[in-house]
Amino acid sequence: MRYKLLVASFLVLTAFAAAHRGFSHFHKGAALTNHWAMAALFWNNVLDATETANASNTAAATDSQEEFRWQGRVQPGQTFEIKGVNGNVRAEGYGGSQVEVVASKKGNRSDPKEVEIRVVEHAGGVTICAVYPSDDSSRPNDCQPGRGGHMNVRNNDVSVDFTVKVPAGVRFSGRTVNGEVEAERIGSDVEASTVNGSINVSAAGITQANTVNGSIKASMGAANWANELKFNTVNGSIILEFPSSLSADVRAETLNGDVTSDFPMNVQSTEEVRPGRPKRISATIGGGGRALTLKTINGDIRIKRGARLDF
Helix, strand or coil: CHHHHHHHHHHHHHHHHHHCCCCCHHHHHHHHHHHHHHHHHHHHHHHHHHHHHHHHHHHHHHHCEEEEEEEECCCCCCEEEEECCECCEEEEEECCCCEEEEEEEECCCCCHHHCEEEEEEECCEEEEEEECCCCCCCCCCECCCCCCCECCCCCCCCEEEEEEEEECCCEEEEECCECCEEEEEECCCEEEECCECCEEEEECCCEEEECCECCEEEEECCCCCCCCEEEECCECCEEEEEECCCCEEEEEECCECCEEECCCEEEEEEEEEECCEEEEEEEEECCCCCEEEEECCECCEEEEEECCCCC
16 A cells, blocks of 8 residues: 555656756756655655544444343243344254353444343243334333333344354244344244244244245154144245154145145145145144144245154
């Protein structure tokens, strides 16, 4: 950088000297000497200012990021829950005894320090939320487990990406609004929810997932759920993998897509949008008895046979 600026100085001075060839040799030398000194001082100041600006920009970029870490014990059978708004949720099972969480906050126009990472311990386990500042001072945003709490976000571009390690036997729940949810090799049940993003889960237990703009892919190691099991999206496919012991009463709906199954299905009713493209299918797999509801508008529905997963 400094070399390029010195070369530019030389070219400027050369042009100046050519324009003043009428001066005497003495005056020409003095003028060139003075202009060399002035140019060197000018370009050195420009270089110093550029380096200072670059240093300031680097500091500003660093200030726009912030990291939060937490670890703690959650008993087997309890639920560890992440509730975000803008950002991805990624969890993986591991052999440790404590849940480990890293939340990476990043903002462009908004300050990451405005978003609080709040930890709520309760009888059912632990919930961690990204709590954004509320525009309504009379109703502040709040972190509560499950479907409780309140979160209203406007004009805040801070994203919070959660990375979680989950011990075996601990249930995991991952919720966000604008982001993907991924939970791999979880040694218990999983619940995943987003609005704008895909969901990808593999778990030794039961999985339930909902999104709007994104696909759902879930592999389950168990098929003994008690209540209705639901998988919903609007723009995306639903691909589920169950162990060979699956017995379920299936209701599958898609407008622009196909419904296929690796398991033999005893079809009770079918409504078609057009020949060969079923819209609604009611069928039984195995002995039935467990409600399985799958709904999308733009995407395929696939029920696959998989191995039992023991993580």
